[in-house]
Every structure is written in C-alpha cells, then in structure tokens.
Amino acid sequence: MYRILSIDDEPALLEITRLYLERSGEFTVTTCAGGREALALLEEAGFDLIISDYQMPEMDGITLLKLVRSRFRNIPFILFTGKGREEVVIEAFENGADFYIQKGGDPRSQFAELSNKIRYAISRKRAEQALRESEERLTLALEGAELGTWDYTIETGETVCNERWARMLEYSPEESSFSLLSWENLVHPEDLPGAKEEFQRHIEGEIPRFEAEYRVRTRSGGWISVLDKGKVIERDDRGRALRAAGTHLDITGIKQAEEMRTHYGRIFESSQNEIYLFDLHTLLFLDMNRGARENLGYSMDELRTMTPLDLKPEFTWESFDALLAPLRSGEKDQQVFFTVHRRKDASLYPVEVHLQIARTGIIPLFFSIILDITEHRRMERALKESEERIAHLSQSLDEANRRLDLFTSSTRQEPGEGKPV
Structure with missing residues (x-):
C-alpha cells in the first residue's frame, strides 16, 4: 500500500481527495493544511508521494516543492491546484515536480487522472531508484x-x-x-x-x-x-x-607469471616445494605450482581472488606489509620466516617461507618458495620426546644408584668390627 501525503488549505477538498484515493485500497492518505506541517510530517515518517495545492497562506506549493527537493530528494511530487497560469506550470517542472494537475471539471475523471498519475510517478521513481542501485552495484563490482x-x-x-x-x-x-x-x-x-x-x-x-x-x-x-x-x-x-x-x-602480472613459469619450465611444476607468485601491490596471487595447489586444496581460479593473508591467520595487513617493506625498499634481498598456512579445509600446517622480489620481466613480482616443515617439526618433537625420556631414565638411574649407595653404606662392616663375645 502506498503512503500519500496530501496538502491543501481547504479541509473539504482534503477530505474528498482522501476518501476517493483510499477507496481503491491501494493508498493510505495523511492530510495536512500547510507546508510547515507537511515538512514536519515528512521528517517523522516516510511517504511514497506528495500531493500539494499551489496557493496556500503560509507557504505556496512551489516553495514547498523546493524545500522537499533539498531535504528529501526524489520523493514524487504532484502539484494539484486550481492555479492555471503557464508560468506556475513551468516553474513547477523546473523545480522537479513530477506532474501538474489542474482542479476543476468532472470530479470522477479528475480523481481518476490523479490516481493514474500517482501510480505512474511512484512506479517511475522506484524504477529509477532500482536502476541507480543496479548501476552502483555494477560500479562497485567493476572497481572491486x-x-x-x-x-x-x-x-x-x-x-x-x-x-x-x-x-x-x-x-x-x-x-x-x-x-x-x-x-x-x-x-x-x-x-x-x-x-x-x-x-x-x-x-x-x-x-x-x-x-x-x-x-x-x-x-x-x-x-x-x-x-x-x-x-x-x-x-x-x-x-x-x-x-x-x-x-x-x-593482466600484466599474470603474463609475467606465465613468462616466469615458462622460464623455469619443469622445475616450477615438478618442485616438491610450494612456489607462489603474487602481485607487488595488490598482493593477489598470480600463479602457484601444482604442489601448492594440491596441498592447499584450492583451484587456480579460486587462488587468483586471494592473497597470502588468506593463508596466514597470524598476520594482519599491517604486520605483513611491515614484513614486505624491506624487500620493496631494496634493504633486503630475501625474507625468511616461519609461519603456519591454512588449507581450504581449515587445517593448519607449519611452513618456512623464503620470499623475494623477482625482477625478470615487465613488472616486479613477489616470488615465494614455501617449505612444508610438518615432517621436520614432527621429527623435532620426536627427538625432544626421546631426549626427555632419556633424561628421565638418567634421573631414574641416578636415583637408583644413590639408593644403592646408601644401602651398601648401611650394611658394610669395617675391619675389626664384629659382635661382642
């Protein structure tokens, strides 16, 4: 149901307009006698359309129209008035009125025309709003x-x-x-x-x-x-x-990645280590070798919408950018660090990252070799557990030897000592 605000300083006409429009069941009509009251109502509640007289004591319809356009923008506005001068009509349309309907004549045909204009104005504004929103979404999508x-x-x-x-x-x-x-x-x-x-x-x-x-x-x-x-x-x-x-x-970065893939040939795809190429500025992945894709569980199409931060839960943009800064500035040729990577299934595994900038083509790229150190960490843990068991066993042996020494000392008899006769 459409909400209509009807403004006129003639109470009888307001009531007739309300009764006729509400009779169809499509509209609910709120009435008021002047522009100031209308503006207050517009601040309090939303309306789908405004119908206004032109000649009113405190504020004429054109002045109200200007205020509505400055405060409420695109709400449809119909000037419904007995004033028929050409300059009023021109001024109304110049200031954004949707329609101008002159009072008088057969009431039935007049209110039928008013109803049709209301439906058309509202549907047109809604279509324009939908188009604007669609264009905005398209613009955002293109920018993204x-x-x-x-x-x-x-x-x-x-x-x-x-x-x-x-x-x-x-x-x-x-x-x-x-x-x-x-x-x-x-x-x-x-x-x-x-x-x-x-x-x-x-x-x-x-x-x-x-x-x-x-x-x-x-x-x-x-x-x-x-x-x-x-x-x-x-x-x-x-x-x-x-x-x-x-x-x-x-696609400069992608072409660069293809050139590097061609340059390294079989080494890129057959390497047991994970190899990543990503953009110097956007950080978007440009290419990965098969080992990286299979280990992470993503397709290349999915990865090209991602950055290294999608794999490194411990990093933020700020902390990762700080890590990259010495490479960008030339202060360092390579960054080596330990972190964890997150697969598509959300499982984590430890890695050693060797990161540098490749400058072999049209534009520089980040080139990263990833060593999965899961097995290395497992061996480290096993070695540590073994060392802890050996240490515990050593402590147990020391304790057993200490007790044996005490027992031996307590039972040992010195020469010349014995029971009294």
Whole structure:
C-alpha cells in the first residue's frame, strides 16, 4: 500500500481527495493544511508521494516543492491546484515536480487522472531508484574487480572509458575519452592487427563477442598487457553495429607469471616445494605450482581472488606489509620466516617461507618458495620426546644408584668390627 501525503488549505477538498484515493485500497492518505506541517510530517515518517495545492497562506506549493527537493530528494511530487497560469506550470517542472494537475471539471475523471498519475510517478521513481542501485552495484563490482570499461560509438570513433582505465594507463580521469586512432596508437604494433581483426569479425557478426589480449603503452612509455572483452550493444534496422562496450583487465602480472613459469619450465611444476607468485601491490596471487595447489586444496581460479593473508591467520595487513617493506625498499634481498598456512579445509600446517622480489620481466613480482616443515617439526618433537625420556631414565638411574649407595653404606662392616663375645 502506498503512503500519500496530501496538502491543501481547504479541509473539504482534503477530505474528498482522501476518501476517493483510499477507496481503491491501494493508498493510505495523511492530510495536512500547510507546508510547515507537511515538512514536519515528512521528517517523522516516510511517504511514497506528495500531493500539494499551489496557493496556500503560509507557504505556496512551489516553495514547498523546493524545500522537499533539498531535504528529501526524489520523493514524487504532484502539484494539484486550481492555479492555471503557464508560468506556475513551468516553474513547477523546473523545480522537479513530477506532474501538474489542474482542479476543476468532472470530479470522477479528475480523481481518476490523479490516481493514474500517482501510480505512474511512484512506479517511475522506484524504477529509477532500482536502476541507480543496479548501476552502483555494477560500479562497485567493476572497481572491486579492477576492471576498466569502454563505450565505443562506431560511427564517430569516439570511445569513453572509466577512471580505472585512465589510471591503468597513467592518465587522469579527465583524459578518459579518446578516438579509435588514439587507441590504435596506444596498442603495441605487433598486437594491433590481431586485435583489429577480432573486433571486425565481431562487428560483422562472425563471432558472438570480441576478446583479445594485447599490450598497451602507458603515458610514461612503459607497456602493460590487457585482456579486452566487448560486445555490440546497439545495431540499426539493417543490423549494422552502432555502439559497442566492454572491459579492460590488466593482466600484466599474470603474463609475467606465465613468462616466469615458462622460464623455469619443469622445475616450477615438478618442485616438491610450494612456489607462489603474487602481485607487488595488490598482493593477489598470480600463479602457484601444482604442489601448492594440491596441498592447499584450492583451484587456480579460486587462488587468483586471494592473497597470502588468506593463508596466514597470524598476520594482519599491517604486520605483513611491515614484513614486505624491506624487500620493496631494496634493504633486503630475501625474507625468511616461519609461519603456519591454512588449507581450504581449515587445517593448519607449519611452513618456512623464503620470499623475494623477482625482477625478470615487465613488472616486479613477489616470488615465494614455501617449505612444508610438518615432517621436520614432527621429527623435532620426536627427538625432544626421546631426549626427555632419556633424561628421565638418567634421573631414574641416578636415583637408583644413590639408593644403592646408601644401602651398601648401611650394611658394610669395617675391619675389626664384629659382635661382642
């Protein structure tokens, strides 16, 4: 049921409006005689829509509308008044009124129109709110996924991108619009023909979507690798593509990890030790060898959404960052420390971590070799328990020898001593 606030300085009209609207069972109507009372009611309770007269003693309907828009933003507002001057209508819409309905004429048709306008205004505002919330969720999801977005108008060649795309290439948000020619100048010459061919095949309908990996030049002259995915979202009546949109994902770290995997070849996968590669800044895992994946119980897709902190319950962001700081600054070449790792099944095992920065490719990465020291710790415990048993046995032997010495001393007879005759 919709909650309506009706404002008018004519009590009889207020009552008629309330009775008519509530008769359908869709609305519950609260009435008041002026703008100040209306604002107080709006502060106390939520309403789905406001109906207001224009000409009222203490505050006219336009003034009330302005105050409502400044305090309560998007609540639907219908000006329901006998005032029919054109300038009033224009001012009402300029200040955010949803509808203007003039009083008079046949009451039945007038209130039917009012009911229809109420339903439409509320449903439209709710649809707009849902759209805004959906866009906000999409924006948050894209930001969380570190995705750049692009929107390409094919006829003009103009492309608009989001802030993440601009930051990816070291540009400011104000420089996130560019042309097709600019894009071609940014893509690495070796990668450009393949990317253009894939996009053209999609434009012509040969493939359902566009997807390509290529290198892009940053503002400072460096290169990053991106995964570009897109699709035509608008065509004309003849099927010609008018507009396309898509996303850019920075995969430089992943490509770097692939290069390192190729460089180390079989050693990476066949090593009995766990080997991790993760991003220098985000700390997201980029790659792991098979031993690490099997021991932890995660797939590579799962691991690429995780950081080392997801495996190390004793660390916080602050304490782990402090551990990494000497590597980032160059003060140390390697950090070696002991910790515990948590598997997917929540079980823990002790590890010795050898961590350093690998600088063999496009960007530096953290390179970590993990030694599972479970067996070593077990042997240490067994040795300690054995030493404790030996020590206990030694103490028992010492105690037995001490008692034997006392017994021997008490029963030993010195020469010349004996029983008296």
